[in-house]
Amino acid sequence: MTHPILYYAAGACALAVLFPKLRARLRLSRAKHRSLAGHSRMARRFASVVPYYEYDAEHFFRADAAPDHVAAARRAGFMRLAAVFTERFRETADLTDDIVDAVSDLQFTSRYRVPFQFSRFVREHFQAGVFLQSSSGVTVTDMDGNRFYDLTGSYGVNLFGYDFYKECIARGSERVRELGPVLGAYHPITAYNIRRLLEISGLDEISFHMSGTEAVMQAVRLARYHTGRSHLVRFCGAYHGWWGDVQPGVGNPMAQGDTYTLQEMDDATIKVLRTRRDIACVLVNPLQALHPNISAPGDSTLVDSGRRAHFDRAAYSAWLGKLREVCSERGIVLIFDEVFVGFRLSLRGAQEYFGVKADMVTYGKTVAGGLPVGVLCGRRQFMRRFRDDRPADICFARGTFNSHPYVMGAMSEFLKHIESEPVLRLYRDLDTVWNFRAQTLNERLQSAGLPVRVANLSSIWTICYQQPSRYNWMFQYYLRAAGLALSWVGTGRLIFSLNYTDADFSDVCDAMVSAAHAMQEDGWWWASPQLTNKSIRRGVLKEMLQARWLSPIGSMSSPRIR
Ligand SMILES: Cc1ncc(COP(=O)(O)O)c(C=O)c1O
Numbered sequence: 001m002t003h004p005i006l007y008y009a010a011g012a013c014a015l016a017v018l019f020p021k022l023r024a025r026l027r028l029s030r031a032k033h034r035s036l037a038g039h040s041r042m043a044r045r046f047a048s049v050v051p052y053y054e055y056d057a058e059h060f061f062r063a064d065a066a067p068d069h070v071a072a073a074r075r076a077g078f079m080r081l082a083a084v085f086t087e088r089f090r091e092t093a094d095l096t097d098d099i100v101d102a103v104s105d106l107q108f109t110s111r112y113r114v115p116f117q118f119s120r121f122v123r124e125h126f127q128a129g130v131f132l133q134s135s136s137g138v139t140v141t142d143m144d145g146n147r148f149y150d151l152t153g154s155y156g157v158n159l160f161g162y163d164f165y166k167e168c169i170a171r172g173s174e175r176v177r178e179l180g181p182v183l184g185a186y187h188p189i190t191a192y193n194i195r196r197l198l199e200i201s202g203l204d205e206i207s208f209h210m211s212g213t214e215a216v217m218q219a220v221r222l223a224r225y226h227t228g229r230s231h232l233v234r235f236c237g238a239y240h241g242w243w244g245d246v247q248p249g250v251g252n253p254m255a256q257g258d259t260y261t262l263q264e265m266d267d268a269t270i271k272v273l274r275t276r277r278d279i280a281c282v283l284v285n286p287l288q289a290l291h292p293n294i295s296a297p298g299d300s301t302l303v304d305s306g307r308r309a310h311f312d313r314a315a316y317s318a319w320l321g322k323l324r325e326v327c328s329e330r331g332i333v334l335i336f337d338e339v340f341v342g343f344r345l346s347l348r349g350a351q352e353y354f355g356v357k358a359d360m361v362t363y364g365k366t367v368a369g370g371l372p373v374g375v376l377c378g379r380r381q382f383m384r385r386f387r388d389d390r391p392a393d394i395c396f397a398r399g400t401f402n403s404h405p406y407v408m409g410a411m412s413e414f415l416k417h418i419e420s421e422p423v424l425r426l427y428r429d430l431d432t433v434w435n436f437r438a439q440t441l442n443e444r445l446q447s448a449g450l451p452v453r454v455a456n457l458s459s460i461w462t463i464c465y466q467q468p469s470r471y472n473w474m475f476q477y478y479l480r481a482a483g484l485a486l487s488w489v490g491t492g493r494l495i496f497s498l499n500y501t502d503a504d505f506s507d508v509c510d511a512m513v514s515a516a517h518a519m520q521e522d523g524w525w526w527a528s529p530q531l532t533n534k535s536i537r538r539g540v541l542k543e544m545l546q547a548r549w550l551s552p553i554g555s556m557s558s559p560r561i562r
Helices: 004-018 020-030 040-049 068-088 090-100 104-111 116-125 162-176 189-201 212-227 267-275 286-290 313-330 349-354 405-417 421-427 430-447 472-481 502-521 533-549
Strands: 132-136 139-142 147-150 205-209 231-235 259-262 279-284 333-337 360-364 374-378 452-457 460-465
Touching: 020 267, 068 090, 068 116, 068 472, 068 502, 090 104, 104 116, 132 162, 147 502, 162 405, 189 205, 189 349, 189 360, 189 374, 189 405, 205 212, 212 231, 212 279, 212 333, 212 360, 212 374, 231 267, 259 267, 267 279, 267 313, 279 313, 286 313, 286 349, 286 452, 286 460, 313 333, 313 349, 333 349, 349 360, 430 452, 430 502, 472 502
Parallel strands: 231 259, 231 279, 279 333, 333 360
Antiparallel strands: 132 139, 139 147, 205 374, 360 374, 452 460
């Protein structure tokens, strides 16, 4: 007798053959990454039902069911570290306290430094503050006079060292001083910037904007205008700024109907690009080569030790080659968003580094010598904002501060000096230097028996954890106490400037190893055969279900729900 499931399968096949729309829909589904990040609507729905709960002072130290003596060691270590913070960062923390209630951005970043169950207790004890008063070489100094090795890279802006940018800004300001803040007209220095950026990008036309987000918006808008198609394709996990269309999932209050979020480095995506007719452009952030399909690895999502990263240059180059081929074949605009990696991977950016040409490239961050900017370069056929044969059909884009003389001045200094011998020396053997440094640190961590490793894409690093733990996010506080400044995403993203010498780097290694030792000694990486990444994730899910559907639990060893 034929099993009924076969009838259903036959029916489904018939439908797929009969209805091309259904087939296209299935193809699209297959090209989505299986994670929540690959399904933006579902992710938003899930995010909207995750309940708030937090650990009380008892459960905080044994969320992994560690025995009493381990919880006691953790508590002692936590309080010791908190005392160091209170003593060392007093003035910086006090001024931060004065303003935090008025600054929504600060409230957000301080809340989302660690997983939310731990967040309040951590905030109550670790007040490091957000103020810095100076920078020099590869260090920054806070209001209390503490110097830190800077691993924030100023969100990626700082490529050649803060002193380089101070010089760009000072010399650039001097060059445009006579014109001052006149907008609309261009300072003549702008012509040099245009020539240089078109040379670097190998493209035909350019537009200037105030931020990377705006440059991306303009690229996508023009792609839609010229192709007459509605949809943009972005890849799962990739960040392209905070404009709604490129950030369709959690974090965006609206669903984005004209965005497809597809799986990167996957042939199912190529099939979608090859067959659909509604795709205007494909947006690539080459930083994702370090962790394809995974969102920026912030410590607030460090629930277990599942963070993975590995860079394979040959594989990613091959992937970009495939994208190039299908985009050319289908008239889809291929956009490289090099706001982060432009100039960092090589002088001519990701196009040169991966050996693939894009139709449009966005730059930002570092390219204005330390001042705010976004740049779009593109092929002439995609950059025009009007049509010769239909004068009313235009693609509008302006911006009050675009091509601001001071930004253009600092940019011209940046573009001039990146061809100078000292800077070219920094680019020489760039990957060899940074891969060797990563390897050296990993060998030290390994020989010291510490469950921490780094993965890197050139000078962009991420810390991975080798042993299942609920407490990896604590590492950011040990690192700060050891003199390393991280950005609010914590250990997920370390950005080095290229002016780190071997001696500077060796100090950073010492600090990381000693911080990891301290954290290990304080018991945070306690291991047990029952403690696996899977068991941790299951446990957290159970807590969420309890918090959502059961009444508050009284026991001190259970999560307290508020
Ligand atoms: C790849 C990429 N695109 C766009 C942006 C947005 O740039 P901005 O913050 O200047 O708006 C960023 C910022 O981090 C980025 O990394």
